[in-house]
Amino acid sequence: MYDITIVGAGPAGATLARLLGNEYKILLLDRRRLDIPLDSFNGAGIEKCCGGLIAPDAQNMLARMGLGVPREVLVGPQLFTVRTIDIQNKMERYYQRHYINIDREKFDRWLFSMIPSHVDTLCGVSFKTFEERSDSLRLKYKLNDKTYEADTKYLIGADGASSIIRRRYFPNNQIQKYISIQEWFKTNKRIAYYSAIFDSEITDFYSWTIPKEDYLILGSALLPNDNPNERFELLKQKLKGYDFDIGECVKRNGAYILRPDRTKHIFLGNGRVALIGEAAGWISPTSAEGLSYAFRSATALAHSMKASPQNIIEHYYNKTKSLRLNILSKNLKAPFMYNKNIRRNVLQSGLLSMDIYK
Numbered sequence: 001m002y003d004i005t006i007v008g009a010g011p012a013g014a015t016l017a018r019l020l021g022n023e024y025k026i027l028l029l030d031r032r033r034l035d036i037p038l039d040s041f042n043g044a045g046i047e048k049c050c051g052g053l054i055a056p057d058a059q060n061m062l063a064r065m066g067l068g069v070p071r072e073v074l075v076g077p078q079l080f081t082v083r084t085i086d087i088q089n090k091m092e093r094y095y096q097r098h099y100i101n102i103d104r105e106k107f108d109r110w111l112f113s114m115i116p117s118h119v120d121t122l123c124g125v126s127f128k129t130f131e132e133r134s135d136s137l138r139l140k141y142k143l144n145d146k147t148y149e150a151d152t153k154y155l156i157g158a159d160g161a162s163s164i165i166r167r168r169y170f171p172n173n174q175i176q177k178y179i180s181i182q183e184w185f186k187t188n189k190r191i192a193y194y195s196a197i198f199d200s201e202i203t204d205f206y207s208w209t210i211p212k213e214d215y216l217i218l219g220s221a222l223l224p225n226d227n228p229n230e231r232f233e234l235l236k237q238k239l240k241g242y243d244f245d246i247g248e249c250v251k252r253n254g255a256y257i258l259r260p261d262r263t264k265h266i267f268l269g270n271g272r273v274a275l276i277g278e279a280a281g282w283i284s285p286t287s288a289e290g291l292s293y294a295f296r297s298a299t300a301l302a303h304s305m306k307a308s309p310q311n312i313i314e315h316y317y318n319k320t321k322s323l324r325l326n327i328l329s330k331n332l333k334a335p336f337m338y339n340k341n342i343r344r345n346v347l348q349s350g351l352l353s354m355d356i357y358k
């Protein structure tokens with residue numbers, strides 16, 4: 001019998017596994033082969049689709065956790081600028097912001113490598129379901145087409161935006177969900193900014209470009225029931241009028257992304273089950289930055305499990321009050337980014353923007 005089983009070894013799950021002490025018997029499951037080197041297998045199709053930018057809030061959390069990002073995880077260029085492109089209002093501004101540009105797959109592997117040896121890790125396995133028993137939970141997971149069972153006192157869903165565990169409690173999935181598509185293009189251009197692109201004809205959320213060494217990523221968070229592939233093609237057409245190298249796509253991937261437009265859609269768990277990271281709905285509703293929320297929710301839950309084993313969820317709820325307020329305040333600020341007329345006024349004012357000398 002395990003004390004704690006964590007499903008998902010992304011930033012949230014790997015952080016929780018690292019922080020829980022060796023007084024617990026812990027099992028960590030992930031369908032990704034994070035336990036073997038990337039170049040030792042054909043990892044196609046399983047890498048996490050992500051922009052790979054560590055924003056200031058996530059940098060702050062890494063600092064608080066006493067971590068510095070190793071050189072192998074970094075990719076060029078490091079970015080200090082956001083180019084805001086408002087296609088509909090035909091306006092642009094540059095803003096200073098400091099990002100750390102990373103290879104997301106390597107970042108996750110680095111977090112995974114810090115999990116202490118007292119945690120049992122199982123990679124390449126797919127968590128399927130669980131049933132509640134009187135004093136424990138019985139889990140089912142699949143490995144090489146064979147189903148296995150394990151018993152655990154607590155189950156932690158760190159299984160991301162498509163969380164099976166969250167769906168069990170929220171079958172109707174009230175939280176706003178987007179499908180994000182990212183395409184990679186080879187480029188010779190030196191691009192020194194991350195761009196945030198707004199156009200409600202494409203999406204009511206936003207699109208982006210991010211340079212990664214010799215590539216430019218073009219991504220967009222699109223409404224799943226609103227012809228996302230066609231909208232993405234339209235975005236590419238519209239960007240032809242801008243100075244991006246959007247030619248032949250060399251890689252395309254996609255993933256769901258959540259947008260908690262109401263704090264009540266953040267679900268922390270129930271009884272013996274708790275959720276952290278994006279599985280709980282912890283992600284910025286304005287920028288889709290999720291790493292800081294993964295770290296903050298994982299550290300909060302690790303603390304609650306130690307400090308209040310009898311009332312974990314209640315303690316975790318109290319411990320994440322400021323995180324909920326953070327999401328509430330982002331939702332209150334959202335119209336300044338997402339309402340076309342208010343955004344035009346903001347961009348026109350030039351407030352906090354800077355000139356770029358080309």
Ligand SMILES: Cc1cc2nc3c(=O)[nH]c(=O)nc-3n(C[C@H](O)[C@H](O)[C@H](O)COP(=O)(O)OP(=O)(O)OC[C@H]3O[C@@H](n4cnc5c(N)ncnc54)[C@H](O)[C@@H]3O)c2cc1C
Binds near residue numbers: 052058219255
């Ligand atoms: C296109 C895109 C771009 C993004 N760009 C950024 C960015 O630049 N910066 C930023 O801060 N955030 C970004 N985000 C958000 C960020 O990626 C997530 O919020 C963050 O990864 C959440 O971490 P997590 O650990 O909660 O979940 P995840 O990183 O999604 O990890 C979940 C883990 O659970 C595993 N898993 C899932 N289901 C199962 C199962 N049934 N069985 C076994 N294992 C399972 C997965 O393999 C995965 O390893 C982006 C998201 C998307 C989709």
